[in-house]
Amino acid sequence: DAGVTQSPTHLIKTRGQQVTLRCSPKSGHDTVSWYQQALGQGPQFIFQYYEEEERQRGNFPDRFSGHQFPNYSSELNVNALLLGDSALYLCASSLVGENYGYTFGSGTRLTVV
Amino acid sequence: AQSVTQPDIHITVSEGASLELRCNYSYGATPYLFWYVQSPGQGLQLLLKYFSGDTLVQGIKGFEAEFKRSQSSFNLRKPSVHWSDAAEYFCAVVSGGATNKLIFGTGTLLAVQP
Numbered sequence A: 001d002a003g004v005t006q007s008p009t010h011l012i013k014t015r016g017q018q019v020t021l022r023c024s025p026k027s028g029h030d031t032v033s034w035y036q037q038a039l040g041q042g043p044q045f046i047f048q049y050y051e052e053e054e055r056q057r058g059n060f061p062d063r064f065s066g067h068q069f070p071n072y073s074s075e076l077n078v079n080a081l082l083l084g085d086s087a088l089y090l091c092a093s094s095l096v097g098e099n100y101g102y103t104f105g106s107g108t109r110l111t112v113v
Numbered sequence B: 001a002q003s004v005t006q007p008d009i010h011i012t013v014s015e016g017a018s019l020e021l022r023c024n025y026s027y028g029a030t031p032y033l034f035w036y037v038q039s040p041g042q043g044l045q046l047l048l049k050y051f052s053g054d055t056l057v058q059g060i061k062g063f064e065a066e067f068k069r070s071q072s073s074f075n076l077r078k079p080s081v082h083w084s085d086a087a088e089y090f091c092a093v094v095s096g097g098a099t100n101k102l103i104f105g106t107g108t109l110l111a112v113q114p
Helices: none
Strands: A005-007 A010-013 A019-024 A031-037 A044-050 A053-057 A064-068 A074-078 A087-095 A098-104 A108-112 B003-005 B010-014 B019-021 B024-026 B033-038 B045-050 B056-058 B064-068 B073-078 B087-094 B102-104 B108-113
Touching: A005 A087, A019 A087, A019 A108, A031 A074, A044 A064, A044 B102, A074 A087, A098 B045, B003 B087, B003 B102, B010 B019, B019 B108, B024 B073, B033 B064, B033 B073, B045 B056, B045 B064, B045 B073, B073 B087
Parallel strands: A010 A108, B010 B108
Antiparallel strands: A005 A019, A019 A074, A031 A044, A031 A087, A044 A053, A064 A074, A087 A098, A087 A108, B003 B024, B019 B073, B033 B045, B033 B087, B056 B064, B064 B073, B087 B102, B087 B108
């Protein structure tokens, strides 16, 4: 049973560029949440998607946007990258109605130079 | 607003020694609490969770945690630490609301001496 798959595992971008991160949820899960984990910090909630819509958003600017596809996979897009966007981006999937059964992926390490 | 505090940034213990990692939460109602472990370059793995009932919760890898409402604490313990336990540990609380997002502490980095 595949868990949560994130791609790519690492990438380096230049300030001002745009980036897209991808997440495939665990089989049977229909909800995807994204978290940003800066170095030395705990993960911070970015937003959550269910039924292809954003359910809730954390304290992140509009440069951060997302999408969920009919197969429940999700993308996180970040525009106009800043140095401060360098972080590990974690995807967590769950099944609606079982809100505490989060499964996390290994993350995408984004470095902005 | 809900919050989680992990007072210890870094802890070093000897292999075979006991371990206690501290976690304090701020939440108006009965909290749903979690402990996760993160090995270098990896995602988060759930160790255990508390929703209600028995305040002593057993988890994987020999870990346990005790919920103490009077102290707003949910400390993680292990009687005998193994070298493979070296990792970063995060305490988290569910925020409530439509998404039940997780609110994490800043983590405690555990080093294990031989």
